[in-house]
Amino acid sequence: MKLREHDIKPTGLTLLYEPDWPIDPAVDIVLIHGLGGHPVRTWKLEGQRHIPTITKAAAPYPGIKRRLTKSPGSTPLLRSNSEPLLARNPRYLNSTRILIGKSSAKSSPQSDLYGFAGPGKPGSLGRSKTVLRKTSPNLLPSERFADFLDPAQSTAYNIDTYWPLEFLPASCPNARVFTWGYHTLVSNRKPPRPQGNIFAHAEELLVELASTRAVLGSGARPILLRLSEAERDGPLKEVLLSTAAVIFLASPHRGTEHCNLGDAVQSMAVATSSIDPNDPGLHELCGTNGVELELGRQTFVRLWNDYNFKVKTFQESVIPSYLYPELRAETTIRRLSSFIGDPRENPETIYALHENICKFGSAEDQGYRTLAKTLAAVITTEEDGRYVLNAKEHECLSALAGPQPPSSQPLQVTAYPGTCLWLDQLHDFQTWHHRHGPNKHKILWFRGESGSGKTVLLRSLRKRLERQWGPAGACFIWVTAEADELTGDTITGQQGPSLAGIYRNLLAQLFLHDPSLRKALLAMYNQIQSDPRTFDDAQIVSFFADYYVNQTVQTRARRTFIFVEVPSNACPSYVHELLGRLSHLAHNSDFSICLASGYHPQIIEEENVLSIPMHLRNADDILRYVNLNLVAEWEERNQTVIRIAKTSAGVFLWAEIVVNILNAAIIEGATQEMIEYTLEEIPGDLHGLYEWMLSTLNDRERAESLLLFQWVMLAAEPMRLNDLFLAIRLTEPNPFALFQQLGPLMAFDVGMPFSMRELRQLRNSEINSDTPYQFYRWLRARSIGLLELKSDNDHRQPHTNETLGLQRVYPIHPSVRAFFFSGRGFACLATGNPSVPPNLPLSDFVDITHYTLFRACLTYLNMRDFESLGHGCARRSRRKPLSPSSQQNQHQDVTFLETTLHWHPPPTVSSQRHLVMSSYPFLRYAVGHLLHHLLAPAPFRYFLPQAELLAALATNRFRLWKRWTSLLGTYDPDVIIAQHASPSLSLSSSSSSSWQGPGTKRMVATWLSPVYGARYRLERVLKKLARLAASESYTTPLVLMYALGGHARRRLFPRAMRCVCAQQASFAVASKPATLDLPNPLAERLHKEGSWAALRGRRKGKNTDKYRINIVSEKLCDDTLKYIGSTLIRHEGCDIVDIFPGAGLWSQKLNDLLKPRSHILMEPDEEFYKPYLQPLLDRPGTRLLPESGIVWEQLNKILSPEVLPHQVERKYSPGETPERNDTLLVTMNLSMYPKRRFRTFESLAQLVLFQVISSIRPGGLFQKYGLVRMLIWAETTEKMSMLPRTVQRRKKMAIEAEIATDWVCEIVGGEYESSTTERTPAWFQRDDALDLESTMRAAKRMRAHGFEMPSGREPQHLQEYLKVAELNDPDAFASKHTHERPYMAELEALEAAFLRGELPLRSKEHKRYKSLLYLRNHTARRSEMIVDMMREYYDIVQAYVNAGSDKKLLAKARQRGQAWSDQANSLEQAARSDLLLHRDNLHILRQDSPILNWDRRYVEPLRAAPGEFFPQVPCTLLDIQPKAVPGILRDMGQHSTRGGDTFDLILRGLVQRPIDPVTKSLNSIAAGAGEGIAPCCPSLLDPRKGGIPPGLLEQPTRTLSQSQMVEIAEAWMRWPFRPSYSELVSRTLEDMEGPDDEDGKFAVSE
Secondary structure (H helix, E strand, C coil), rough: CEEEHHHHHEEEEEEECCCCCCCCCCCCEEEEECCCCCCCCEEEECEEEEEEECCCCCCCCEEEECCCCCCCCCCCCCEEECEEEECCHHHHHHHHHHHHHHCCCCCCCCEECCCCCCCCCCHHHHHHHHHHHCCCCCCHHHHHHHHCCCHHHHHHCCCEEEHHHHHHHHHHCECCCCEEEECEEEEEECCEEEECCCCHHHHHHHHHHHHHHHHHHCCCCEEEECCCCCCCCCCCCCHHHHHHEEECCCCCCCCCCCCCCHHHHHHHHHHHHHCCCCHHHHHHHHCCCCCHHHHHHHHHHHHHHHHHHHEEEEEECCCCCCCCCCHHHHHHHHHHHHHCCCCHHHEEEECCCCCCCCCCCCCCCCHHHHHHHHHHHHHHHHHHCCCCCCCCHHHHHHHHCCCCCCCCCCCCCCCCCCHHHHHHHCCHHHHHHHCCCCHHHHHEEECCCCCCCCCHHHHHHHHHHHHHHHHHCEEEEEEEECCCCCCCCCCCCEEECHHHHHHHHHHHHHCCCCCHHHHHHHHHCCCCCCCCCCCCCCHHHHHHHHHHHHHHHHCCCCCCCEEEECCCCCCCHHHHHHHHHHHHHHHHCCCEEEEEEEECCCCCCCCCCCEHHHHHHHHHHHHHHHHHHHHCCCHHHHHHHHHHHHHCCHHHHHHHHHHHHHHHHHHCCCCCHHHHHHCCCCCCCCHHHHHHHHHCCCHHHHHHHHHHEEEEECCCCCCHHHHHHHHHHCCCHHHHHHHHHHHHHHCCCCCCCCHHHHHHCCCCCCCCCCCCHHHHHHHHHHHHHHHHHHHHCCCCCCCCCCCHHHCEEECHHHHHHHHCCCHHHHHHCCCCCCCCCCCCCCCHHHHHHHHHHHHHHHHHHCCCCHHHCCCCCCCCCCCCCCCHHHHHHHHHHHHHHHHHHHCCCHHHHHHHHHHHHHCCCCCCHHHHHHHHHHCCCCCHCCCCHHHHHHHHHHHHHHHHHHHHHHHHHHHHHHHHHHHCCCCCCCCCCCCHHHCCCHHHHHHHHCCCCCCCHHHHHHHHHHHHCCCCCCCCCCHHHHHHCCCCCCCCCCCCCCCHHHHHHHHHHHHHHHCCCCCCCCCCCCHHHHCCCCCCCCCCCCCCCCCCCECCEEECCCCHHHHHHHEEEEEEEEHHHCEEEEEECCCCHHHHCCCCHHCCCCEECCCHHHHHHHHHHHHHHCCCCEEEEEECCCCHHHHHHHCCCCCCCCCCCCCCCCCCCCCCEEEEEEECCECCEEEEEECCCCCHHHHHHHHEEECCCCCCCHHHHHHEEEEEEEEHHHHHHHHCCCCCCCCHHHHHHHHHHEEEEEEEEEECCCCCCCCCHHHHHCCCHHHHHHHHHHHHHHHHHCCCCCCCCCCCHHHHHHHHHCCHHHHHCCCCCCCCCCCCCCCCCHHHHCCCCCCCCCCCCHHHHHHHHHHHHHHHHHHHHHHHHHHHHHHHHHHHHHHHHHHHHHHHHHHHHHHHHHHCCCCHHHHHHHHHHHHHHHHHHCCCCCCCCCCHHHCEEEEEEEHHCCCCCCEEEEEEEECCCCHHHHEEEECCHHHHHHHHHEEEEECCCCCCEEHHHHHHHCCCCHHHHHCCCHHHHCHHHCCCCCEEEEEEHHCCCCHHHHHHHHHHCCCCCCHHHHHHHHCCCCCCCCHHHHHCCCCCCC
């Protein structure tokens, strides 16, 4: 709705414009003219068609001190706010038209109408001088004005323009526009008397604004566009509270060096009216006769500071000095007086004089654009106040705030009457409160000891400020430093406050008020991160400390008060850092910040902090409290009161407790002498007072009190009174004696089940309370008043309105908790208890307590009253994996999680579960916090007793496991772990989510982090329990059957044990040589002398090594050396170190070829093998040393100048590049049968191979002489760990070898095991086409370098390739995803029998044939699907490569990749596993340089027959050529950056999760590592560098190339939040089992 111009009232408030429905006006804009103004003419630019002339005698502007021409004798009465009733003064009218006509509707970029500075350089006199040069000083004023006019502009001003109606609604469509007019009567240029002054008009404006807003609705705030004179606080405060901004257009505010404020006001009044400047009535009209004007100015500034509304000033321009010097002086005075003097007003210049500053002829006018921009900014701020968060912002806020939204309400406390009043009398507080002077940007810091009343003062201050500033729209933020286990003492359970928690809470409460904060957090939230449900603490701290506090912060609220409560036990460095961050925030914002913390005398008071020490300020409050509450009536009572107050030393809580103690004694008849004696006995510190109170208990009472405080202090959450009553009865009365018998395993000693009825007779019968009231009385007596009850609905309120048994038990003050966690409390109660060792450390005491509490929880779950629970346990169903988009939205809907991630019980079952849990006290606590008490003891966090936990939960047909999971609502171990490991995600139902408080979930989440070893051990136990409970009959007893590797014992069922034994038996049969053939004299001699007799028979030989395999075929040695002889030429005349030469055949042939200058033979069985080696020893330079080359102590003696005089140690710094050393060659024979196990290594040979590879990077062993080549013989199966042929077998040792070597090539080898054997399952195969492709590449390399395979030595895979190559069929090398299946031979036989008609229908053979036929067809269909999807996969990769930097093509490729990923995730588990496995094998092969060493081989291996060795066990020869490793991986040991040591730990963590994405694997090593490191590794997303493009499923760790590994290591060392090396070592976990993880996730159909 828009009003017509002629309908505007000359007086009062007129609504010009109101937006139509459904637009809700955000603000009200009120335009107020000055004295002599008009609601229309003041704002209206009247068009002129010609430029009038001005004679020299005419004055273009009336001045205060210049003589005016004489006016006519009589002038009619004029009303400035209406059209004249009679003709106005012609001379004045002519002058007004001239000024209006000279007002340009458009400001020229160079000059304005009067030649003053243009917008190019506002207010610049230098610019005026430039204009002056363009104008002749001899011209008349009118001529000069005309010179500055542009003809086009003068034509544009012919139309009258009333911009509040014509332009303003379009610029501010969501605002209501008002104008207000008032009378200013003038007669004969004199104001008649009496007439209201500017203060009277302001009063009228307030009244009319209030009434109009009441009629139209006050949902929008008014914006006072032009308050021409003054504004003050009036009785109608609603208008003031709703004022959002005041914008002044050339209004006077202060005096200048040339005049005072009154003169400035009069000058502006004369400029807009026809009043004689010398008339005394002008002083009364302007209010300059008294002090009201100055008081009004001061009041306005005070209101501005208090209510923080926006103020903006626009100033008129200055006339150049050559145009009317007197007028220039007047405009200069007005300009200077229109500036308040506060930088917040940000004054700007509108290039017009006073009477034309409010008139604009076009929306493009520079002045109007500036004004409209200011209005738009204010309106935007107000709209932000009504802003409603969208769905994405709600997600971001949930991720920021965590599981529970931040509460801006503090605990409700009431200050004692008459206290805390001294704060208002402090000058520093007053200036901070009203934001006056330099203290307005400082922090108010209440500092004092625990119990001094600082928290009560902080909360009472908030309450008072809310009453005062709440109606004004102020924002109140309350932040309490929450406990964080990472900054506290995790051994004792004592916690310190977390900076991340404070920052998170503060940002969450500011999220709605600060648009810039929302934008920044949304940008950070949209970044790729491993866990989209939350921001990690490192992100929050970095964002707040490095970004937010250093920005200019603006919110919609008038005043923002931030109250921060920090526990007294916070360390000084924490408080100091918090003060520093908050001071930056206060300096860059209008926030009033108040903080309460401990006293911390170590912190030096800074300039930006107003420190208020409580012990110096609350002495009068303590004295008043003691005086009013002490019931003593003796004459020296005042002395007692003063003594108590002085002894308190400013600790209010101490005085309160002591007064209560003394009052109780006085009521019981204590005399003055007894009271005085008691005061002397009571310690003066708070902890000493607590200890004195507890010492008054006898031995039995102390034992009961100890049990009570163990539960209250170490419980996972504040316990209900009924729960605590039952928990104490369930707890072992003498746990320390039980601990001396069983140790930590006492936690699993549950015992026989019993019923509730039997509980009273079995446990703690001395606690014979039957009702909550009786137990509460017992609790108060045993705690000596240190415990109290609070409501569970709102723990901030007292317990008067809730059932007694449902209230929770709290310490009366945080200092009580600090007293017990310091050790003094528990030590005091343990005094006189014979079962508690006198010098028991606090950490051990806490651990024993948690063992006891965990045992109580298990005991309760084992009771006979819960026999019906757990019988409805369903098998865990296999579900499809979630798509990435679904995974990102997991946190939005708990119901979605319950139905997708795990079995969700029907509503009836869920209701019964909640009914059971609400019916039995302590049951909800026992179920919800079982893992808390299991992981709280430090020994269990680091070394979880897996076998004992498995046995405890699985006894009696998994009774405890089924009951616990039934009440949890899920049987899925992954969900159980996720529920406890993620503090921001609760997968339980709404009612069960109250089991765990935020602090408890954070503690359990921390204990399940990689810092400790508990998570993966716990996962292993829970998965084992779930698998066994779901698959086996409940009647099957759990028997200890077999122990697998590691220190933790494993328990398996008989069926599983039989499988393991069968696999081991088949492996032994396959490895055992069938016969001991003796093909040549050397073999006969070795057999005759008994060199090998490992399996059976009596030893004949004198050798100590009975497992050695010797090479006995000269032809094999000759073929081998001829085959690779071209690569050995560079070693001619070198030094050879020969380890375990044995019979020496290989050593002699190698010596014949290379003719070394020295040949060192290291043979520990010197006596046995010396006759064999004698021909070699007769050669010059050959020495036999009776040392073992695999015992590094003995080897290091050999690697010395005495033995190797020609070799020089080379020490390379990380910045240098190691070089090859071809003058030294190492060969060794590690072939042994059967394998000799050594600790966790399957064989001693694998240990040596691992150490040989590990020595390359640090330059150890042989590598200290340079990069030394090694030729190593080993049993055929030993090569698989170093030289895998599939991605499935690529483990840590293989990756180490790839990084540290140019090649590890198999020169001689037996045939590769096929899937038809018992030794190699189909899981370890890859597509036959990939093997052909790898062989084809190797054949090309061999031809290129001139290698020729000796006839008859071709391996089987090379023969198959040659057959396929003869067909000359390109399709033969295409990937078909085919494998050799173990059932194919059986199927072919059955199929032939079926075709011959030998399979009767319905026979067992016929059924077997049908099942195998279906399996073959199903496998073929799946293979065809995988091939099609991989073809599409590589099309997407190629599209990404071809896109280059084209954003459209990249986005299109990413969409295709996302669609492919969604399709892959929608497959069934087995098919998806096959697809990803095939993709990974393709990925590592089809690189410019294949990742696996096997695929990079420079020759094909020679086929060796078993008979060429003695015994006849196939062996292999490995050629290892080290290379220069990047410097960061060689920076190892002390006095280094430990880049190489860190990489070892990182690699160990990565290989433990081979199929997980890189980001997830990095996060398992250190929280936030995935988000911090992956973005710094561009090769992970670049397919040209071995990465996988965005959109497709993320690259798993097992496909990382060597260069990507190095890039990750370099990014890790640059990551600012990386854990230290010692912390990383502590997080290192034992290797996880491969079969348990991979076989379960990836399945290949057999």
